[in-house]
Every structure is written in C-alpha cells, then in structure tokens.
Amino acid sequence: MTTTTTSAHTTAAKDTGPGAGPVVAFRNVTKSYGPVRAVDGLSLELHPGETVALLGPNGAGKSSTLDLLLGLRPADSGTVELFGTTPREAIAAGRVGAMLQSGGLMEDVTVREVVALGCALHPRRYPVEEVLGRAGITEIADRMVNKLSGGQEQRVRFALATAGRNDLIVLDEPTTGMDVTSRQAFWATMRDQAAQGRTVLFATHYLEEADAIADRVLVLNKGRLLADGTAAEIKAKAGARRIAFDLAPDAPVDETALRALPCLTSYERHGDTVRLQSRDADATVHAVYALGLYPRNLEVAGLGLEQAFIALTEAEEAK
Ligand SMILES: Nc1ncnc2c1ncn2[C@@H]1O[C@H](COP(=O)(O)OP(=O)(O)OP(=O)(O)O)[C@@H](O)[C@H]1O
Numbered sequence: 001m002t003t004t005t006t007s008a009h010t011t012a013a014k015d016t017g018p019g020a021g022p023v024v025a026f027r028n029v030t031k032s033y034g035p036v037r038a039v040d041g042l043s044l045e046l047h048p049g050e051t052v053a054l055l056g057p058n059g060a061g062k063s064s065t066l067d068l069l070l071g072l073r074p075a076d077s078g079t080v081e082l083f084g085t086t087p088r089e090a091i092a093a094g095r096v097g098a099m100l101q102s103g104g105l106m107e108d109v110t111v112r113e114v115v116a117l118g119c120a121l122h123p124r125r126y127p128v129e130e131v132l133g134r135a136g137i138t139e140i141a142d143r144m145v146n147k148l149s150g151g152q153e154q155r156v157r158f159a160l161a162t163a164g165r166n167d168l169i170v171l172d173e174p175t176t177g178m179d180v181t182s183r184q185a186f187w188a189t190m191r192d193q194a195a196q197g198r199t200v201l202f203a204t205h206y207l208e209e210a211d212a213i214a215d216r217v218l219v220l221n222k223g224r225l226l227a228d229g230t231a232a233e234i235k236a237k238a239g240a241r242r243i244a245f246d247l248a249p250d251a252p253v254d255e256t257a258l259r260a261l262p263c264l265t266s267y268e269r270h271g272d273t274v275r276l277q278s279r280d281a282d283a284t285v286h287a288v289y290a291l292g293l294y295p296r297n298l299e300v301a302g303l304g305l306e307q308a309f310i311a312l313t314e315a316e317e318a319k
Contacts, residue, residue, distance in 0.1 A: 021084050022045040023050075023083060023167065023199045024044070024045065024046040024069060024080075024082055025079075025081045025084075026043055026044045026080055027043055027078050027079045028043050028078040029042045029077070029078035029079070029080055030078055030223075032076055037223055039061045039064050039075075039223040040223035041223075041224065042061075042078070042223065043225075044218065046199055046201060048197065048199055049194065049197050050199050050215060051190070051194045051199075051200045051214050051216070052199075052200065052202070052218060053204055053209070053216070054220060055204065055309055056219060056221055056226075060223070061220050062172070062203040063100075063101065063172055064223070065203075068080050069082070070096065070170060071087030071091065082096060083167070094165070095166060095167045096166055096167070096168045096170065097164065097166035097168070097170070098170040098172075099161040100172045101172045105145045105156060107145055107146040110143060111132070111143055111145060112132065115135075115160065115163065118159065119131060119163045121163075126162075126165070134162060134189055135159035135162070136182070137152070151177045151179060155182065158186065162189075168198065169190075169199070170202075171201070173202075173205060174204075175206065187209070187213055190202075207304075207305045208305075210305060211304075215230065217229065217231050217234050217305070221312075221313050221316050226316055234305060238303050238308035238311040239311070240278060240303055240307075240308075240311050241301065241303065242299070243275070243281055243284060243285060243298075243299070244275045245273075245274055245298040245299070246272050246295065246296045247295070247296075248272075248293075248294055249272055251293070251294075258274065261278075262280070263278045263280040263284050264276055264284065265279060265311065285298070
C-alpha cells in the first residue's frame with residue numbers, strides 16, 4: 001500500500017486542474033437488466049472542480065449510472081472512463097470516494113474503528129480524527145455502529161467517502177435520513193471539498209439541494225439524459241412560466257373559459273385564487289383580460305427547478 005506525507009489540506013491532484021481531461025467520460029453507455037433498459041446510450045463528461053447533481057424520477061437510472069461509473073457493474077456496451085482510465089484503476093489509485101445508498105456497515109465495531117479501517121485502506125489517507133471531525137461524528141466515535149440512527153449511519157458513510165484525498169466524490173442520495181441541521185453541515189463540508197478542486201457528483205431527490213449546491217444539473221429519465229445545464233438553464237428549457245392571480249370576490253366566473261385559456265400546461269383554482277402554468281404567459285394573461293376578468297395580485301414568474309423537472313419529465317413521458 002502506498003502512503004503519503006502530504007499535508008491534510010493539499011488540494012486535489014494536479015492533473016485534475018483546468019485544461020486536464022475529463023474526470024468522468026461516459027460514451028454511449030447502455031445497461032439492461034433483462035427487459036429493463038436502465039441506462040440507454042448515455043454520453044456525458046464531468047470536468048475538474050464541477051459540482052454536479054443527478055436528478056430523475058424513481059427508476060430513471062441514477063443508481064445504475066453511479067454503479068457503472070464506479071465499475072460495480074459492467075456496461076453492456078459503450079465505455080466508462082475515470083481520469084482517462086478504467087474505474088477500477090482510478091479507485092485503486094485512491095482517486096474516488098463514494099457514498100452509496102446500499103451496502104451495510106460492519107456491525108460489531110465502533111464508529112472510530114470503522115473509520116480507521118477506511119482511512120487505513122486509502123492510499124492518500126487523512127488522519128482518523130480529522131475525518132471524524134469533518135463528518136461531525138467525533139462525539140459518537142466510541143459508539144457501536146449497530147446502535148446508530150439512520151442519519152448517523154449516513155454520516156459514517158460520508159466519513160468513509162472522504163477518508164482520503166479523492167479527486168472525485170460520488171454520493172447517491174447522501175442526505176436521506178439526515179435532519180435539516182445535519183444536511184446543512186453536510187453541504188457546507190461538500191462545498192469546502194469542491195472549493196479544493198474536487199469534482200462532486202451527487203444523485204438526489206431533493207431538488208432544492210440541486211438548485212442550491214450544484215453548478216451543473218443532469219436530468220435523467222428512462223436511462224437517457226433529458227437535460228444538462230445549470231439550474232437556470234434547466235428551468236429555461238422547461239419553457240413554461242407560472243401565473244397566479246386572485247379573482248374579484250363575488251364576480252361571475254366562467255370556469256370552462258378559464259380552463260380553456262390559451263397555452264396552458266396546468267390549471268389550479270382554490271377559491272378565488274387561480275394558479276396556472278403557460279407556454280406563453282403573454283398570450284394567457286391577455287386572454288384573462290379578454291374574458292372581462294380583472295385579475296388582482298397578478299404574478300408571472302419562471303418555474304422553480306422542481307416544476308421544471310416535472311414539466312420536462314412529463315413532456316418526455318407524453319412522447
Ligand atoms: N439489479 C437489478 N435487477 C433488475 N432491475 C434493476 C436492477 N437494478 C435496477 N433495476 C431497474 O433499472 C431501472 C433503473 O433503476 P435505478 O435504481 O438505476 O434507478 P434510480 O433512478 O436510481 O431510482 P430511485 O430514484 O428509485 O433510486 C429501474 O426500472 C429498476 O427497477
């Protein structure tokens with residue numbers, strides 16, 4: 001095993017700097033389980049220092065993509081490279097840390113013992129106490145692993161993923177089971193890792209996390225890449241805008257005419273409040289006035305990431 005005396009605060013390896021090749025390269029990768037095509041001709045590249053969120057509905061292929069990336073499963077066709085080499089070689093070189101949903105922790109050991117083992121196995125390890133501190137588990141270091149809550153287990157997994165100086169950190173729904181404070185602390189640590197030049201890829205169902213943390217968002221559906229860009233670009237790609245207004249109380253309202261407004265992609269009414277999504281907000285608002293309504297508190301806004309995500313995946317389902 002290789003050891004290193006590099007300072008704990010050394011940044012990621014030099015060849016991950018600007019101008020270096022991609023950290024991750026998928027080229028036309030396909031993976032099926034029997035009749036289910038979990039990953040369908042996926043091509044993408046991740047670059048040094050990016051923090052990338054992987055979004056998708058249940059069964060979209062997120063975990064399968066991460067499994068292929070980590071070499072845990074072979075692709076049926078296409079190629080997966082990390083740092084220009086195979087996943088196996090990149091992991092053996094200690095360049096990749098991963099926190100997966102599955103995989104039990106050893107049970108009859110303390111938190112410190114399991115983290116110490118993770119550190120010992122890493123070719124570019126950090127000191128155990130530093131790893132415990134970063135994951136916020138110093139206080140529970142002497143507790144048995146099988147006595148931990150779900151959120152505490154997640155923190156131990158996080159400690160194992162950051163036991164050494166990795167250049168790529170892969171996280172599959174890392175904050176599931178964590179309370180709000182733990183989540184915030186977790187992402188603060190992750191931001192710090194990214195600021196040191198590491199590439200971070202995380203799958204999540206929390207769209208607000210993707211919006212707040214990621215500088216790039218990949219939307220997967222049915223194993224295919226539906227959108228790839230900043231959160232703002234994904235919102236723009238969804239195309240629709242939100243319109244909300246209040247109807248004048250007691251004014252006669254033709255519900256059928258409201259539902260038939262032009263360019264609507266969604267319609268909701270709660271009492272006097274109407275909430276719409278429209279492909280062309282100008283045309284819709286114009287038609288509201290043409291109905292002889294006098295909307296009050298009129299608001300027109302872009303979609304949030306969550307609504308954009310739903311609009312994009314629904315549009316794909318409708319194909
Ligand atoms: N080992 C397996 N055997 C058979 N089918 C599988 C296996 N693993 C995944 N699948 C199927 O492949 C598809 C993609 O699953 P995957 O777990 O990659 O999606 P996901 O986006 O991670 O979903 P979730 O958000 O629910 O975790 C699903 O239809 C799933 O049922």
